[in-house]
Amino acid sequence: MNTDDENTIVCRCEDITLKDVRDLIAQGFKTMDELKRISRCGMGSCQGRTCRQIVMRELARATGKDISEVEVSTYRPPVENTKLGILAQAAQEG
Amino acid sequence: MKTNADVVIIGGGISGLSTAYNLARLGCREVVVLEKSSLYSGSTGRCAAGFRQTFGLEINCLLAKKSYEIMVKLNELLDYHRDIELKQGGYLWLLRTDKEVELFSKNIQLQNSLGIESRLITAEEAQEIVPCLNPEGIKACTFHQKDGHVNPFQVSQAYAEAAKRLGVEIDTFTEVIGIQVQADRISEVITNKGKIATNKVLNAAGPFAKDIGRMVGVELPLKPQRHQILVTEPVEPLVDPMVICTDFYCIQEPHGDFLMGYGDPSEPEGTALLSSSKFLEEMAKRACQILPVLANIRAVRQWAGSYTMTPDAAPILGPAPQVEGFYLAVGFSGHGMMLGCSTGLLMAECILGEEMTLPIDKFNIGRYERGELLKEPAVA
Numbered sequence: 001m002n003t004d005d006e007n008t009i010v011c012r013c014e015d016i017t018l019k020d021v022r023d024l025i026a027q028g029f030k031t032m033d034e035l036k037r038i039s040r041c042g043m044g045s046c047q048g049r050t051c052r053q054i055v056m057r058e059l060a061r062a063t064g065k066d067i068s069e070v071e072v073s074t075y076r077p078p079v080e081n082t083k084l085g086i087l088a089q090a091a092q093e094g
Numbered sequence: 095m096k097t098n099a100d101v102v103i104i105g106g107g108i109s110g111l112s113t114a115y116n117l118a119r120l121g122c123r124e125v126v127v128l129e130k131s132s133l134y135s136g137s138t139g140r141c142a143a144g145f146r147q148t149f150g151l152e153i154n155c156l157l158a159k160k161s162y163e164i165m166v167k168l169n170e171l172l173d174y175h176r177d178i179e180l181k182q183g184g185y186l187w188l189l190r191t192d193k194e195v196e197l198f199s200k201n202i203q204l205q206n207s208l209g210i211e212s213r214l215i216t217a218e219e220a221q222e223i224v225p226c227l228n229p230e231g232i233k234a235c236t237f238h239q240k241d242g243h244v245n246p247f248q249v250s251q252a253y254a255e256a257a258k259r260l261g262v263e264i265d266t267f268t269e270v271i272g273i274q275v276q277a278d279r280i281s282e283v284i285t286n287k288g289k290i291a292t293n294k295v296l297n298a299a300g301p302f303a304k305d306i307g308r309m310v311g312v313e314l315p316l317k318p319q320r321h322q323i324l325v326t327e328p329v330e331p332l333v334d335p336m337v338i339c340t341d342f343y344c345i346q347e348p349h350g351d352f353l354m355g356y357g358d359p360s361e362p363e364g365t366a367l368l369s370s371s372k373f374l375e376e377m378a379k380r381a382c383q384i385l386p387v388l389a390n391i392r393a394v395r396q397w398a399g400s401y402t403m404t405p406d407a408a409p410i411l412g413p414a415p416q417v418e419g420f421y422l423a424v425g426f427s428g429h430g431m432m433l434g435c436s437t438g439l440l441m442a443e444c445i446l447g448e449e450m451t452l453p454i455d456k457f458n459i460g461r462y463e464r465g466e467l468l469k470e471p472a473v474a
Binding site for chain 2: 092
């Protein structure tokens with residue numbers, strides 16, 4: 001990927017480009033949680049599996065931190081998207 | 095960080111941010127908001143963000159109505175360049191016992207007398223509003239079209255940006271570790287990043303408000319309780335209103351996803367916010383029973399937030415009599431977002447000693463000692 005191509009889609013679920021992410025960081029959204037809440041980046045069906053690493057790299061770059069120092073947003077259950085009907089059945093079976 | 099302020103607000107959720115904006119709008123010059131994490135990271139950012147005016151006590155109806163009147167104009171009022179994503183699909187409340195029908199009919203009379211156009215409808219009429227509703231076990235419903243839903247992040251961000259433009263300082267990742275009181279009067283707020291001299295503090299710390307109260311020796315009758323939410327993948331528009339009953343609520347957001355939750359009466363007091371698999375399964379069971387179409391839609395994520403309950407499930411607003419300059423906007427019992435717009439307006443007026451848009455005396459903390467509880471019948 002050409003990292004300077006700002007039209008690159010970063011979050012495929014929510015249709016967010018690299019430019020969108022960089023603009024939000026410039027506006028002061030400087031943690032993953034803040035970026036996620038304002039843009040929905042990472043809130044879609046893949047739950048951040050695609051965008052998380054890219055957003056972390058952008059945050060590291062913008063804040064002058066190493067990527068290992070960027071705080072990751074919380075991983076939330078369920079691990080895989082699951083039909084409510086299947087979960088409801090699990091409840092009935094105990 | 096400022097070292098002096100006219101008012102220090104503790105908590106960067108909806109109550110704190112809307113009060114900060116209103117203080118600045120009314121001419122208060124030095125206002126600081128302190129938030130220990132990022133903005134709206136507590137109860138505000140974790141809530142389902144429904145709003146309704148349909149309560150069972152006049153005072154609660156009026157507070158919610160005022161909030162609604164501000165909310166519907168908020169994008170313009172705050173000159174917001176994004177969108178608060180207001181959806182007015184109504185609240186459809188499912189009634190499953192004769193006792194509920196009787197109580198809610200009484201509430202409707204009160205609501206109608208206050209200009210709130212709620213109405214009692216049959217299960218069949220409810221199916222016209224929500225075609226995929228399972229009518230089984232539903233005796234009647236109440237419906238109010240003007241109720242609805244917002245995006246809690248955007249509402250809070252709108253207030254934060256408007257407040258900043260008016261000169262409010264917002265310090266995130268700044269935790270209050272102590273409050274100095276001299277001769278029963280607030281004198282200083284101590285944070286992990288420095289001290290701020292001030293004579294006025296607003297406690298808007300949500301589930302942590304009890305800890306803030308203890309810093310000045312004020313014991314608040316608050317009980318934070320975990321509430322969990324599940325969200326699905328986005329699908330085509332299927333359900334317009336918030337579908338709610340005593341042990342279930344579900345709303346389809348403009349984005350297309352369904353957001354749902356229920357209150358668990360066995361939940362212990364505490365601020366821990368871990369998710370449970372029991373919730374996921376029980377939630378799915380209730381959802382599939384009431385809205386069978388949901389069975390084929392996938393759960394994407396679950397999370398938890400706090401309701402900060404008071405003994406009468408109504409908020410505590412106004413000054414704390416024990417310490418001069420200590421103000422409270424706490425204990426919203428799950429309604430902080432929907433009451434957020436009026437809370438900010440009224441708390442700012444109260445702190446500045448301005449004429450009140452609505453009297454808030456009945457919400458004063460003293461009501462518990464006097465035994466004048468605001469027993470709200472219409473809470474889920």
